[in-house]
Amino acid sequence: MTFEMIKRLYTVLICFIIYSSAVGQSKTVAITLDDLLVAGASGYTIEEIEDVNDRLLGHLDKLDIPVTGFVNEKSLYIKGEIDRRSEVLSAWARRDKLTLGNHTFSHPSFHDTKLEDFKSEVLKGEIITRMILDEVGKPLRYFRFPFNSAGSDSTSKASFEKFLEEKGYVIAPMTVESSDYIFNTLYKKAKKEGDKKQMNKVSQAYLHHTDTLFEFFENMALETQGRSIPHIFLGHVNELHADIMPQLVGLLKKRGYTIISLDEAMKDEVYQQKDPYVGKWGFSWMHRWNVENRIDWLRKEPEPNQKILEDFKMLNK
């Protein structure tokens, strides 16, 4: 072997090592979008619902990423519109990389609902979604709690978890959410008023806040789990995401993320552990697992900037 050959082999080897470690360290995140057909559906006409979903699905087609949408079937039951509204879900289900989960029928909080009524919400909320997924040969696997309120006392929490398991459901956790409902409210208002400057301001603030939260939960994973984990991002089907999904995904890619399916994320052993938190609050599973110093980390979690919070408060007065 000549010196030149050894040098070339050495270079190839070094490149391979760098490549493998980069792949090994690559960050992953699953994207989940709640409240299908659309967040706050009662304020939308069927045309508006179709418009939001068409734009969102158009982006997801181009981005070619897996996403799980969580459904509140109540938004389908409008007299004379059931078929047309169901077609929105079919459009999701037909796409290879997209699937649907159950988010209850009418989005009640488990905290304010009797156990038996909450179970009925699951059963009533799966009828059309299950039929639509059946048609395309996909399973209905995931359940997400409205407001992520996953049980306020240990007895009903355990009983409901057993019920879900018997029905073949897996609870869909989330590790990162960035209060998109707050930004969406302000964004929708600006859009209605044709205020492009404000729309841009709000969407930039949302992207910045999301970036800050990923930074926070990445660090928290390193400190509390001792490693980086596949994250699960929670957002909503709304006006904001229908417009800026490419920028959101661009931000995640810039942070080094590969977008993976919920199935893929859930294979990680971090998601095999139980959610030990009993209480009404809907915070990240990162906080739930972190029993020892939960309060400290909860206090440290970044909030949207003051101006956004004030504007949101004014709108809700």
Ligand SMILES: [Zn+2]
């Ligand atoms: Zn929801």
